[in-house]
Amino acid sequence: MPARLSSSSASVSAAHGRGHSTVLSDPMTGEPTGHHDIDASALIIEENKTLREPPPSSSLVFGHSFADHMLAVNWNGATGWAAPRIQPYGPLTLDPSSVIFHYAPSLFEGMKAYKDVEGRVRLFRPDMNMKRMNTSAERMALPTFSGKELTKLIAKLVSLDSNWIPSEPGYSLYIRPTLIGTQAALGVHPANDALLFVISSPVGPYYKTGFKPVALEADPSLVRAWPGGVGQYKLGANYGPGIRVQMEAAKRGYQQNLWLFGEEHWLTEVGTMNLFVALKRDDGSTELVTPPLNGTILPGVTRDSILGLARDHVSKKAPIEGLPDNLVVSEREINMGEIIKASEKGSLIEMFGAGTAAIVSPVDRVGFKGRDIQIPAGEEGAGPIAKAMLKSITDIQLGRVNHPWSVLVEDLL
Ligand SMILES: *Cc1c(COP(=O)(O)O)cnc(C)c1O
Numbered sequence: 001m002p003a004r005l006s007s008s009s010a011s012v013s014a015a016h017g018r019g020h021s022t023v024l025s026d027p028m029t030g031e032p033t034g035h036h037d038i039d040a041s042a043l044i045i046e047e048n049k050t051l052r053e054p055p056p057s058s059s060l061v062f063g064h065s066f067a068d069h070m071l072a073v074n075w076n077g078a079t080g081w082a083a084p085r086i087q088p089y090g091p092l093t094l095d096p097s098s099v100i101f102h103y104a105p106s107l108f109e110g111m112k113a114y115k116d117v118e119g120r121v122r123l124f125r126p127d128m129n130m131k132r133m134n135t136s137a138e139r140m141a142l143p144t145f146s147g148k149e150l151t152k153l154i155a156k157l158v159s160l161d162s163n164w165i166p167s168e169p170g171y172s173l174y175i176r177p178t179l180i181g182t183q184a185a186l187g188v189h190p191a192n193d194a195l196l197f198v199i200s201s202p203v204g205p206y207y208k209t210g211f212k213p214v215a216l217e218a219d220p221s222l223v224r225a226w227p228g229g230v231g232q233y234k235l236g237a238n239y240g241p242g243i244r245v246q247m248e249a250a251k252r253g254y255q256q257n258l259w260l261f262g263e264e265h266w267l268t269e270v271g272t273m274n275l276f277v278a279l280k281r282d283d284g285s286t287e288l289v290t291p292p293l294n295g296t297i298l299p300g301v302t303r304d305s306i307l308g309l310a311r312d313h314v315s316k317k318a319p320i321e322g323l324p325d326n327l328v329v330s331e332r333e334i335n336m337g338e339i340i341k342a343s344e345k346g347s348l349i350e351m352f353g354a355g356t357a358a359i360v361s362p363v364d365r366v367g368f369k370g371r372d373i374q375i376p377a378g379e380e381g382a383g384p385i386a387k388a389m390l391k392s393i394t395d396i397q398l399g400r401v402n403h404p405w406s407v408l409v410e411d412l413l
Helices: 007-015 126-139 147-160 240-251 301-314 336-345 384-397
Strands: 023-025 032-036 069-076 085-088 106-108 111-115 121-124 172-181 193-203 214-218 256-261 266-270 273-280 286-290 327-331 348-355 359-368 371-374 406-408
Touching: 069 147, 085 147, 106 126, 121 147, 121 384, 126 147, 126 172, 126 301, 147 172, 147 193, 240 256, 256 359, 273 301, 273 384, 286 301, 301 327, 301 348, 301 359, 301 384, 336 348, 336 359, 336 371, 348 384, 359 384
Parallel strands: 214 256, 214 359, 286 327
Antiparallel strands: 023 032, 069 085, 069 193, 106 172, 111 121, 111 172, 121 406, 172 193, 256 266, 266 273, 273 286, 273 348, 348 359, 359 371
């Protein structure tokens, strides 16, 4: 029997002293539009009567098992967001004419819930995921929403399914917020019905037995994203086309693609991760380079975190052990010509991908135009910068150090 549970959430807004209006207003006139925003205090919980046993952590395969509950929020163009529901995890029923199946109005996020050293549940920078999800929604003509309210609902979902968060270090609950256009109509126009849902999946650490550096294939004839395109948004349609490309690279012994752009062969991203390169400079300093957010780069939360931590190290606000003292942090374009030159000079010292799944993924080889460029990956399979970043970020995620990026779920309920 669905139960309307509003008391706990209502007390949250009361405690914060800012009872929120859930009717949206027109940004130009300030007039109420009659559309409702997502309202966590209207949450309806239908508990799963047939709880399952989470699989043993040692047997987890990324994204193959799902926790007992899911969050679902319907949206309609006339009324806005309906009351959010937490319900048993299970199939959706959609009309075959739903726009999602024809024109792919679909976007997603990837974030994780962690059990900290004291067994409390934490999220890492959820505000960044909410902001990015809204940016993707706007681009895809899907409805936007209050990120604060969705974060509260996600907190509710993961605390209800907290037995699905593995407590071994390095394990976590991967959270997949998704937004799709569901209107049953074949016209190519903004969807008048949409569904936002959140599912979660227990996942293991990327590296169980030490780092495994990857080899990348850089094929200049392939393009992931282009200026004026949609590569900077986490749209489902950006990912399907990369699968075939990765399969082809794998046949030639490369685990991932290094996506290039343009005749200058600008480096953009590694598979579905952001890219970092470390170069030794003539003055003895080390430059940490990542391509700028120029429209073809997905604004990764991990990318932003690495940049922030590296800059705090440089400014001495929060020095990180293992990072070079003389570090320069650059968001700038870098191309294959510069990589080849640096490799020949011996000044190419590190390369790694960065993303929520692995945090860092060291690279030891890049195949480009029929030859392989070797990249040092250290004795342990990762260079000093990748190692230091992995440690700093996991220390924050697991609450080993106090940091505003790590949010306790109990503080969101
Ligand atoms: C999700 C994603 C990333 C990494 O983003 P995080 O927020 O760090 O997980 C990087 N590149 C692409 C193409 C992505 O889809």
